[in-house]
Amino acid sequence: MRHIISLLMENEAGALSRVAGLFSARGYNIESLTVAPTEDPTLSRMTLVTTGSDEIVEQITKQLNKLIDIVKLADLTEGEHLERELMLIKVVANTAEQREEVKRMTDIFRGRVIDVTDAMFTIEITGDGNKLDAFIEAMQQSDILETVRSGTTGISRGSRCLHI
Amino acid sequence: MVVDIPKDMTDPKTKIEYEYPKEISMRSYNPTVKGHPGQIKRALDLIVAARRPMIYTGGGVILSEASEELTELTKTLGYPITNTLMGLGAYPGTDKQFVGMLGMHGTYEANMGMHECDVLLAIGARFDDRVTGDVKQFCPNAKIVHIDIDPASISKTVRVDIPIVGDIKAVLTDMLKELKSQKKNIDSKAIASWWKQIDKWRSADCLRYDRNSGLIKPQFVVEKLCEVTGGDAFVTSDVGQHQMFAAQFYNFNKPRRWINSGGLGTMGFGMPAALGVQVAYPDAPVACITGESSIQMCIQELGLAQQYHLPIKVINLNNSYMGMVRQWQEFFYEKRYSQSHMEVQPDFVKLAEAYGHVGMRIDKPADVEGALKEAFAMKDKLVFLDFVTDEKENVYPMIAAGKGQHEMHMAPEWELI
Numbered sequence: 001m002r003h004i005i006s007l008l009m010e011n012e013a014g015a016l017s018r019v020a021g022l023f024s025a026r027g028y029n030i031e032s033l034t035v036a037p038t039e040d041p042t043l044s045r046m047t048l049v050t051t052g053s054d055e056i057v058e059q060i061t062k063q064l065n066k067l068i069d070i071v072k073l074a075d076l077t078e079g080e081h082l083e084r085e086l087m088l089i090k091v092v093a094n095t096a097e098q099r100e101e102v103k104r105m106t107d108i109f110r111g112r113v114i115d116v117t118d119a120m121f122t123i124e125i126t127g128d129g130n131k132l133d134a135f136i137e138a139m140q141q142s143d144i145l146e147t148v149r150s151g152t153t154g155i156s157r158g159s160r161c162l163h164i
Numbered sequence: 165m166v167v168d169i170p171k172d173m174t175d176p177k178t179k180i181e182y183e184y185p186k187e188i189s190m191r192s193y194n195p196t197v198k199g200h201p202g203q204i205k206r207a208l209d210l211i212v213a214a215r216r217p218m219i220y221t222g223g224g225v226i227l228s229e230a231s232e233e234l235t236e237l238t239k240t241l242g243y244p245i246t247n248t249l250m251g252l253g254a255y256p257g258t259d260k261q262f263v264g265m266l267g268m269h270g271t272y273e274a275n276m277g278m279h280e281c282d283v284l285l286a287i288g289a290r291f292d293d294r295v296t297g298d299v300k301q302f303c304p305n306a307k308i309v310h311i312d313i314d315p316a317s318i319s320k321t322v323r324v325d326i327p328i329v330g331d332i333k334a335v336l337t338d339m340l341k342e343l344k345s346q347k348k349n350i351d352s353k354a355i356a357s358w359w360k361q362i363d364k365w366r367s368a369d370c371l372r373y374d375r376n377s378g379l380i381k382p383q384f385v386v387e388k389l390c391e392v393t394g395g396d397a398f399v400t401s402d403v404g405q406h407q408m409f410a411a412q413f414y415n416f417n418k419p420r421r422w423i424n425s426g427g428l429g430t431m432g433f434g435m436p437a438a439l440g441v442q443v444a445y446p447d448a449p450v451a452c453i454t455g456e457s458s459i460q461m462c463i464q465e466l467g468l469a470q471q472y473h474l475p476i477k478v479i480n481l482n483n484s485y486m487g488m489v490r491q492w493q494e495f496f497y498e499k500r501y502s503q504s505h506m507e508v509q510p511d512f513v514k515l516a517e518a519y520g521h522v523g524m525r526i527d528k529p530a531d532v533e534g535a536l537k538e539a540f541a542m543k544d545k546l547v548f549l550d551f552v553t554d555e556k557e558n559v560y561p562m563i564a565a566g567k568g569q570h571e572m573h574m575a576p577e578w579e580l581i
Contacts (some may be wrong), residue, residue, distance in 0.1 A: 010192070055319070062316035071192045164191060 002031070004058050004076040004083060004154045006162050007046040007064065011037050015069035019046065021069065028052065028060050037149075043071065043164070052124035059091075063108045074162045076154045083154040086124070087132045088114075092143035093121045102142055109135045120145060195313055199330035204338055207309040207326045208346065214283035215354035216361075217243045219487055220266065220295075223250030223426065224288020224312060224332055231255070231419040233336035240343060242355060244362055246274040248289050250426045253416035258395070263362060263369075267295040268563050269408045271571060272370035273362055275563065278303055279570040280361070286310045288332045291322045292427060294563070301568030306506065311335050341342060341490050344547040370561050370574060371412055380529050382406060385536075386413035389451060389479060392536040397449040398441045400424060402458030403433040405487035409417045410453040432461025437477065439465060442474040449477070456482040456506055466519040473538075477539050478548045483555045491558045495573075516548035528554040534562075547554040 009015050016035060023030050032048040038045050050060060057075070064070055076083070091100045102121050106113055111125035125135055129152060136147065156162070172178060211217065219241075225234050231254045245255050246266040255262055264271030266278055278284070289295070296302040299321055310324040311316075311332055312560050318327040328335055373383045381442055389397070391530040393414050399405040400423040400464045407424055416422045423441060425433040438452035451460075460479055469476060481487075491503040513523030522545050526535045532551065539547035560575040 059316065059320060066193065066314070066316055068193050164228065 001054070001057070001103055002049065002051050003060075004081065004152060005048045005061065005064070006074050006076050006154060007048065007070055008038070008043050008068045008072040008162060008164060009035075009067075010071065010138065011042050011044040012069065015044070016046075018067050018069055019048075021035065023050075023060075026059075028056065032149075032155055034151035036155055045162075047151070049152050053163045059138065072164055074156070074160060075151055076156060078109055079160060080152050080157040082157060083128050083152050084126050085132055085152050086126050086150040087135070087147060088122060088124055089136070089139065090120055090122045090145040092119065092145060094119055099140060102139070105135070105138050107137070111135065132158065184548045193347065194314075195331075196329045197313070197331045197334055199311070199335035199338055201338070201342075203326060203328045204342055207328060208339060208342055209348075210283055210307055210309060210326060210441055211241070212343075212348045214243075216280060216282040216358045217241070217285065217355075218277050218283070218287045218306075219243050219245040219287070220248070220278065220279035220289055221245065221251045221254055221287040222248040222289025224418045225251055225254040227331035228288060228289075228313070229419075230288075230333035230336055233333055233340060235342070235566040237336055237340055240340070241493055242352075244277055244283075246270070246277065248292070248295055249411055250382060250423070251289065252411060252422045253419045257415035260415055263366070266567075266569075267292075268297070269412065269559050269561065270295075270563075271366075271412075272368050272561055272574070273365040275561070275569045275572060276365045277362055279568070281306050284308045285469045286312075286324075287336070288312060290317050291320065292524070293321075296322060296426075296569070297563045297571070298566055301570075303569075320456065357379075368574075370572075372575065373557070377554065378529070380527065380532060380534065380551055382409045382483065382551075382553045382557055383413050384529060385479065385481060385532055385551050385553065386410055388533045388536055389453070390414045392533065392540055393449050393451065397421070397451050398423065398438070398445065399451050400434045400437040401453045401455060401457065402440065402460060402461070403429050403488075404455050405483070405491065405557070406453050406455045406458070406481040406558050408488075409481070412559075414453075431458040434458060435462050435465050435469075437478070438468055438476040438478075439472070439474050442476050443472070446531075451477045451479050453479045454479065455487060456480060456509055456512075457485065457486045459512075460510075463515070464545070466516065466521060466548075470520045473544070475542070475544050475546050476548070478516075480548065480550045481553050482509070482512070482550050483553045483557065485510070485555060487557075488559070494558070495562075495564070512548055512550040516546070521546040521548055523548045523550065525550045525552065529579050546571050 021063045029051050033048050035044050035046040064073055091102055093102050106123050109125055111123045113121050115122035219238055237546050244263045245261055246263050247278055263274045263277055266274040282305055284303050302322055307325045309326045311328045312318055313331050315329050318324055373381050395417055398421055399414055401410045423437050434452040434454045438450050442450045483508050486504045513525050516523030524535050535549055539549055561572040563572050
């Protein structure tokens, strides 16, 4: 099963490599990983998407908790939560017809065209992973030049918070 | 813990201002020390109601300095107890309730007791593969209670029914208090018949070896070492057959008397460890049980021993083979012995003498005891005892990797009961 694990960790050199090292040494799977400082500059928040049986995910969370760099941890998939991912995608848009079609698709998916030349559009789009997959699917008839995705980030619904 | 000090910090010209903090606190890792009272109660209910209980304890008991509490709990309950390799000495090895070490080279009674038990109390042990064998066949009928300070150790390889996270000393103290206050009765009839079964397994005498071969058996040397030192020496070991013989035949009655590298499996650990022990306890008898291959991993430390006058006794069980490798090649690789024979060896007597120590070579069983006595009488000398032992001896019983605890190989010359 897919799990989204949110971590608060020390914003220090080496912290990320300890987490990555734990996953590689123990052979756990990382689907995506994103990390950036929080409003407290001593803390970073990491969102890690992994897959595994309940036993494996239990071990992952226990092992992560043992790392000195990790201050707090929650498995977002245990409760109601929101997840979002940002994608930037560059597609060919040469003809008037193509440009019209790409623009329409972008609107349907509530994306935005953020860069334009006479030959291409760059589009920004956010949503959960499935929505981004669907947009790529929809863009297949145009030529996709490049895509970049931020990896999933997430937050609990309601008053539940991950803070110290 | 590794503290790495950069070289530039040792430069006498460098001045580093450092003020030691008044208080050290970490906002991350804060282990739970006190066990959950509800879990302790639930665990005790299960333990007291057991009909075929087994206590299985590991190195955690020793790290937590909880031997006294463990001994009191075990004696109060009257249940059989087994120790892991790292846990030896946490419970007196000569006590009747002690059924020996368990696992790959554990005793018949310990492993059968584990396999047949209905309640398993695991304390400070990590369910290592050398203990469990095939995890699917591990303690098939048992409800398991597991006490450990590390939540990640709980249900890691074997699913546990009642986990208690906490420091073992604290948890056992609370458990004893609770046990005394609740005055629940143990089913003494069931426990008596369980002991009858265990004694039947015990009567198989699974550590028996051939005493009439005319060759020095490694087991015999360890047995005599235990006798000569009154079972009270500090014993270190390297890795291999000699390590298992030491664990099986030296009866450790106190914690921290048995120092070996356990799961890390480091050949070469024994002599440096023995030297360290001797520094800590200058007047205590310290023996390093080793083999001709392991000892040569750090043989240069004979120099250090001379430099600091550390009179350890090296018990070299010299069978001219990396014995455990040879044993596996015999059992599992059709006797195709490869890189396990030590065809060329130094003259250990001359080598010890070259460093200014005393060397002895012993090749007859009748000389074993005398040599040991003589060596330990030389209180201010390092004595290197090179015992020429049976090349073909194997460690029994043995559970092959991946087999169940009840699927033990016994020494070939006798039948299972």
